[in-house]
Amino acid sequence: MANFNIDADKSVTYDAIVVGSGISGGWAAKELTEKGLRTLVLERGRIVEHVKDYPTMNLDPWDMDLRGGLTPEERDKHYKSIRSGFIGKDTEHFHANDRENPYTEVKPFLWIRAHQLGGRSILWGKQTYRLSDLDFEANARDGHGVDWPIRYRDIAPWYTYVEKFAGISGAPLGLPQLPDSHFLPPMEMNCVEKHVKARLEKEFAGRHLIIGRCAHLTVPHNGRGKCQYRNRCSRGCPYGAYFSSNAATLPAAHATGKLTIRPFSIAQSVRYDDTKGTATGVRVIDSETGETVDYKAKVIFLNASALGSTQIMLNSTSKRFENGLGNDSGELGHNLMDHTYRIGAVGTVDGFEDKYYSGRRPNGIYIPRYWNVDEQSRSDKFVRGFGFQGGGGRTGNNNLEGHGADYKEKLLQPGPWEFFITGFAECLPYHSNKVTLNDAVRDKWDQPTLAIDAEWGANEHALNDQIQEDAVEMLERVGLRDIVGFNNRHEMGYGIHEMGTARMGRDPKTSVLNAFNQVHAARNVFVTDGACMTSSSCVNPSLTYMALTARAADHAVSELNKRNI
Template structure:
């Protein structure tokens, strides 16, 4: 029997284990495999393979039974995912089935998930904006939370590295608070967007408008074809024209011969060895058989998403860590952040009736943060700031759907382009608060015997005040640009609705106040790395995925150096 155990352990032993296959997990797998490490990737969701598992990628609206809408029964099955407004008949197969695997909300938390290989890299908005020292230094300057242990210079080369691999199209602006990157040619703004850009930049100092910096290719790049402007990205792209783990990172990892991908693997906990002071592997519950299996490795990367990674660590208890792996500070599961979302302003525009645009551009415009970036833009009303994303378009034949008109003239009129409109949505910074937290309920287990996550987090005073200004500034800019019928909106939602949850295992210099060091290692368990959103010390206003990828590449580089020095 002992010989059998030794053989089983050898069969389940790898150089590295990566938990999660999304934005950061897929990138970690690619980096580790390309550096020669036999790497096991554990994914809790089902297997999705590029092309063959994109069933709706070429379907037209009339090909869907419900013209893209979910049935009432499906809305009940996906009762959290529907809060986002992103899930539809054409992409529901990628989303988490809430009814089958719910969590607990002490306060509402809108956790938008994708339980498939590739995770939310199949569904993300693909916007890629670098953090700057305005972000990395803010906590220290304002006495909020703790200081980041890194600065922009530490991560800048890794932004370069990630952008060159991913393929990010965009325009350079030369702004210190939104550093430029390694960009492919930018997409083009349409005529109304160009008009609004001109008006905003002429009338508002320190406010700029640019085309989105997006992980959609505008030219052939690294063997991948350019974007076809179909705007069907959330179904999976048959051209590989936007970056996802499924279409890019995992295939590149597989080409090395070093990748083992195991889907349907619910990671239960990390195995800790008190004698060595290191982790030796992970425990996995097979999603289908419910069998508990152990896998072993020299280094472990946790990239399950901020709440899921923290949950794994919290469930990894031992005599050394009775409150969760690496939780000497007591900060594990705390400091949940997200971004403001679903609020802004819209308006219509009179003119430009003789102009239109080509294709369905899967990208919009971006207005970088302009509040509290210098002395001239400082306000005493709130800390930090916000940016905007949006677009201009003309209404089409769908505008007649609920009209009482009828007849030939009515139908002929619908074949002409309708009025121009323009709208922007604010993405605002949420501060780190210790009492914005998640934890485990050990009395309520899921069907795999794993404690359920409990969320207890909400917007605080700074966030509530900021939301008012996000709407007011949006309306002011639209009116100044000549739009009519301008109205603000706030469609609400709780933390999580921005789908940028972060902060549950923050980086810091002091093990007494943080979970990870400056290279994303768990302070007290140095062979465990966390490079997903859990590591974030503040949230910035920028979409964070390119930062996760840069931090991941940097952490893998450090891990390899430490392994070569026999420190891991």
Template sequence: MHLNIKAEKGNTYDAIVVGSGISGGWAAKELCEKGLKTLVLERGRNVEHVKDYTTAMMNPWEFRHRLQFTNEMKENYPIQSRCYAFDEATQQFWVNDKENPYNEVKPFNWLRGYQVGGRSLMWGRQCYRWSDLDFEANAKDGHGVDWPIRYKDIAPWYDYVERFAGVSGQAEGLPQLPDGQFLPPMEMNCLEKHVAARIREKYNDRIITIGRIAHATKPMQNGRQCQYRDLCARGCPYTGYFSSNGVTLPAAAATGNLTLRPDSIVTEVIYDEQKGRATGVRVLDAHTLQTVEYYANIIFLNGSTLGTAFILLNSVSNRFPNGLGNDSEQVGHNLMDHHYGVGASGEFDGFEDQYYNAGRRPNGIYIPRFRNVNAATRQKDYVRGFGYQGGAGRGRAGSSEGVGAAYKEAQLVPGKWGMSVGAWGEHLPYYENKVTLNKDKKDKYGLPTLDIDCAFRDNELAMRKDMQQSAIEMLEATGLKNVHGYDDMPPPGHCIHEMGTARMGKDPGTSVLNKWNQVHAVKNVFITDGACMTSSACQNPSITYMALTARAADYAVKEGKKGNI
């Protein structure tokens, strides 16, 4: 339905941002602070900071099912419940799988949060910069297309977003993992410190450092500071970690330029063939099912990798019969996710007189990439590399089963120290890994669903062997006993780091976006969520989305003022 002229005027803004998650929140903040009247459209429900974190302060015994899975949860959340952060306390932040179907051409775990803030409420919060090792990889080994940017282009924007978001960490001086603007690092426990020291003794090409994480380890804006509760996925009433709800959206709202509209499913971008530009977006109201159009000069798509791919593919016109900006036939292709679920764990004899001295630290250790970093570390079986995350701790000596006073007493006796490390590996950009619209299978709104056809291939499988073996060797070399490797091989999507589908590039014939995250053929549309990524590296990607978003918003506003958009 098209709106009349009066309604069109009332529905016109300077900018529209689709999605309110990590990148959408940053787009909202930057555009609002630069003076643009900005409409943020979120397909899910409204979640108000603090007020709607209804389980954040609950004790385990206050939950009806003591945080265990119920048959109803298994039935309605068969995919979401596979996530480590899903339980009775957090299920309200995850989509109902039965109500949000998609089609697995090959196994793919699409883990989603449809609400204001998106997955910024439940994310793992690990923040690692990319380096030129990552930005140059495609050009050097021939996989995918060359990135149109290098580290120097994004480095000042990493600085900018880290200072505002609050990222704690330890500077290490590694070229493959650039240091950032860090708050004081969290502390490793005694076994982690011991293993880190032994790693430095045994190896000259790797280290263990504390995780770099978006937690305020000292007071920041509005006094926000991490309380070491480790209940982050429930939403943090102390704003201890970075989320759109707690940090960027309030900053946007403080300008008076923000309009937030939840329950608004963006179905397509409106393209004006005579003007050669996008004029707005078409929205389906999730409750009334009525269609509304909103208009703006600048449009940012931040609906997540697959959400943005859907919008582009569903935005068809005479100019773009196969989807908005899809001249290159790359929209929907080159889907990536990190492959993980492989590593090793072991036990340690010692430190029986010590326990944790860092409270419930919501963080672990990190072992930066050390394979294919230079000629000395080049591998013959695979390209690219991986990093490890993990940690050490003590279990309980007593059995996990029992009843009565003796059982309770046994639970107070600490068990042996142990440590586990798991690898996150790079997934190459394959054209064959793709999403397409399935117009025969509709969702409850009558919209097409996505067919997801994505797999890990020979390079990832070869890498996994090294990911497991190196983990075993390191733990054994540092004194752990009974070391066991594992490889659970979860399917793509499970790492929740999906990337690609609208990649950046230098050539409009082989990419969707330019170096400023602009759609090549539609200069007033920007994409800065995971869809824009040209390769996946092995680092958690969210801090890179933030930096790219701030950079693109700055460019969009400056070019808009010049009349170039």
């Protein structure tokens, strides 16, 4: 797919270095190479080539040892991330080794990492929603955090730009708090979801139930095949039907002839020349040999994940930046955010026993935010809001009692219909939620690791209480029975939407990055992954990372051409 070069010429000064190859790193590579820049992508893990390196993409549970379960040795290898419930034999090879890459939980925090080409773009949930000015103005309006240096109008054209390439399926709704995207045809809701939608929108004015907006192709697009409704996405899609770096952006970057990828390359620090007042490159540790190598570039994009990029910056010290690259404000490492998760309700739907659905649709329904969107929906219990994800389907008959041929036949029949919703709530940017370097705990390569000290605040707990209350009430009023509300009261990290720690802002005294994702005091360094986020909204953030990255790359090339960086 690309020029994979473990022996990349150390004497060459590249036009650009991109650290990381996940969702934002893939976009940085695509945009920079397509604009003519010779670009080196540094990937700390192994090569994963599209289709070729998806070993479990077509396997059924009975094709795998332990029917897809993990061995004790494998569970120990992922002893932290196993808590997520997302790791099985089908995806274990895409998750980082927690023993080799330790971190310290000052307070409980789940950190999911994926160290290979494509990063977590192979594993992500693919829900894609735009932020609105309700989000970009939130900090300024209610006084939490600092003001975003951009507004929706600044990023809207870039949302459209990345959507047209990535392929987002969905339907327009016209809500100001959830701007419409450039859509491919939407997936179809099943009969129970349509039934719940009609009842819910009749019972609750101002609430809407829509099919999820997702980075799944419903028609062939840009040389990639459409979704086959297998719902095996996290194994890697051989059709390229969902957006990933491996299937979409990295092949586009490779097509330019300007791309070099160096795998097994741990970005240890950004090198900064105190005399010239500019970053000069990236110091790399070869993860297989332990060799230290310096690579030079005119422009550097940090896309190693929110906490990964911040870890690199904290480790990048010089006379100019004694506390980490760009840390004049003291905000580097602070304001860590995530989304609350796994709170909601489930119930049984009567009727529809003569109906079923075709395939395994890898997408659910969405209920957009409806609290604190205007004066009529304002709450005095919390600020910000939440949205719901969920869906309906028929359960199995696994809990039946009996024996013999009739019993076996009943096991094969579909059970009753169920419908569930789970909320995703916005987390405020608390200065006290932070990551720091921990010299006492070192990784396999003798590098300092992160200590993570973060927890939900009173506002998140109030939002979660409202999520469960609303979920139960909605399912009751749409006619479900045997409703069970749930609140798993998990720690931060379970949403796998970590954001912040190198936030954008208007004032260098209170932020790390400017309106174009440049480090305020090192203008040739850009951070466009989750670290840059100034607030978290309540929608899935990856689409925003894509748009911010494309916008920042355009600005970087423009500034290079003007010799401003």
